[in-house]
Amino acid sequence: MTQTTAQLKSRAQDEASRFPALLARAEQLAGTVLLGEHGRRRAGLGDDFWQYRPMRAGDSLRWVDWRRSAKGDDQFIREREWQVAQSVQLWVDPGASMRFSSQKDLPTKADRAQLIALAAAVLLIRGGERVGLTGWDLPPRRGEAQVLRLAEMLSREDTTDYAEPEARGMLPHARSLFISDFMSDIAPIEAALTKAADRGVRGVLVQVLDPSEEAFPFQGRTIFESVGKSLAHETLKAGELRDRYLQRLAERKDRLETLCRLTGWQFYSHHTDHSAQSALLWLYRALDGGHG
Template identity: 70%
Template sequence: MTTPLALRSDAEALAATLPALLAEAEHLATTVLLGDHGRRRAGMGDTFWQYRPAQAGDDARSIDWRRSARSDGNFVQDKEWQIAQSVILWVDQAAAMSFTSTDDLPTKATRARTLALAAAILLLRGGERVGLTGLRLPPRRGEAQLARMAQMLSEDDTTDYGSPDAQGMLPHSRALFVSDFLSDLAPVEEALTKAADRGVRGAMVQILDPQEEAFPFDGRTIFQSMSGGLEHETLKAGDLRDRYLERLAARKDALTTLAARTGWQFHTHRTDASATAALLWIYGALERQI
């Protein structure tokens, strides 16, 4: 099992190469989490917070010349940042995600958890609230939240396949679902429909091992689920290849259609591909939801 410390270390390294992602709210009235008290943090907003001495790099247009005229230096108005967008994550922790076709590649679970936590790091660095679905971890900010998230994402589920949970999603927030999405699609459709009804938009990232996309099997083969609960034996695995690839393509098409219908984005990522590229896609997908 991946340790929380190792998972966080990998995610920190991945997130360090990217700029901070600021999840600006689409509906300010429903996403100001601290109400009229604001967030007591400099940033975007209309409410005055404080004056501070101008620093190198400050735009001349941001200088309050009236206040500056009363002193020997220039001063800038800082505003309270009242935009506090919540982003809820669901990461499939079922047994199927522990698959890898070779020791040279990470398991699907490791890649999924690292990407999700890296995205959380970027969001938290931008001052956003991040949490987990299913009311497991309500959205909050801070290092303690990151540590709790790393711990919870490091836990394994004994079920064969996972299903997303739409509970805990605040209206007009955003979400990130990461899974192989190879199980029954009905729970996925239900979760995205509920999310869409609440004005929640987001991104789905399908994590697949390269062997799952190529189906390189031939001859006598025994297929067994990672939990050991399901098993299928065939003497002519090669005869199944075309049907398998057709069903996989149909699954991707169905997920793409579902995402488009509910205002989400969908992307497939292989564990032999660049994790940084996948994180960049997540960055862009969430940014397009603004």
Template identity: 65%
Template sequence: MSAHPQLRRRAEAAASRLPPLLARAENLANTVLLGEHGRRRSGLGDDFWQYRPLQEGDSYRMIDWRRSAKTNAQYVRQKEWQIAQSVSLWIDSAASMDYASRKDLAPKSDRAQLLALAASILLIRAGERVGLAGTALPPQRGDGQIWRLSQALLDDNPGDDYGSPEARAMIPHSRALFISDFLGDFAQMEHALYKAADRGVRGVILQVLDPAEEAFPFSGRAIFESMRAQVLYETRKANDLRDHYVARLQERKDALRKLARITGWQYECHLTDASVQSALLWVYRALERGR
């Protein structure tokens, strides 16, 4: 019986955060300058996009003779890409993502949810299908899907200290966005990305860290405890650990960067005190490059 009031409180808390998160994500999406052409790309659509010079490998049937007659060069008439793509999101909801080193900084989970939802808004507006990795919320279009995504992001309850990427049921040759601190078991991260790559999925790895996790500004006596107290370490000389910690963190970043390169993904690290607009623009363009 006691579980029901607890579930209700969690649901009410998530519901109270839903409109603000949507509003912030909408505002963030609206501030990102996508360029004059937005997501227009050459492809198999019907709408004219641009002319370009004839290139090696092009068929002569592709030449637009009327345009070419006006100059001494030969031009190809390109059409806009109109085939909708699917994008799957995995946003880490583990306890480690709730960390914030200062009161004026949002937790990593807040930044991850905001970026994921703003990117989803941009993608869905561009005609893409967006959903969650796994089987809970398949990729769909429309404003209703934005609402469902925001609900799902807020409804995720922390499990273990660190999260494991989800790569089940990904559509072959689609794209994906993974956002996490990626401080947990690296073998599980490898398994997920290799599994996705085997299905032709390409995507983006965005590592979100608190600035304290990047700089390790600790000295003297300190107790380091994971968010769920599953890991505990006490030291009297925290400053003596700095060089070793920074080296280990750099090793993890290098490993993520190498894994992304091997699987055809793209990697970037984002700190929660950095510009959220710049991070969103990078994510959006990285997903576009992954088409």
């Protein structure tokens, strides 16, 4: 009994120590991306001056800055920055399949997914946006305290091999980010994006894969077993499965891209042997470009 208690205590300490470490890495990663004012460096309703631009057809005379225009022959419009905060909701796959890594020097898919999601949240929140999770547990909010809550909740794991996207509680016309390997049944993924699109939600799907899942480097006798150990398959000729596997993977990616195109979302595939910075930079630009 003493040993069991000690083991439980050790496990609890390990779990408790995960999210501060994740947060530190996410903040460091976010610092590598030029923050600026996410989603705000655009003309719109607000109080802060952004830029002057020449008057165009259709502009009202009420918008003309006469003091600036008096300096020359042209009339100039005084534009202000967009000040409407956007709600962004995250779903990061907590399933056991995400805890796979083919090599000791590579992060698990879960680690990479949590890292880029939290780094994106840091950038968004510090840019004035509200960020939370899909579902009901953590609604979008601003502030550094929200970053801490996100770090804690993103560190949680599920016992099932494959988790279904959480599409409840999605706010109308919000933005959303789903990160997963998307290797599970396609139907719940389609249902989630369709539901999001019906509510006017636009967003990004980021597929995180281990390089071995892309290359399928297996030969001879191989036992394929899911991380949660609910599925297993043994073959003596793994190499003969390669072409069929790669075809199905290509079909899955094509289906995800088509689904995103139909629902107004964007799709990106990231490998854990590539830099997290490249994924975050793409994600940051994708979310910024889809604002409003």
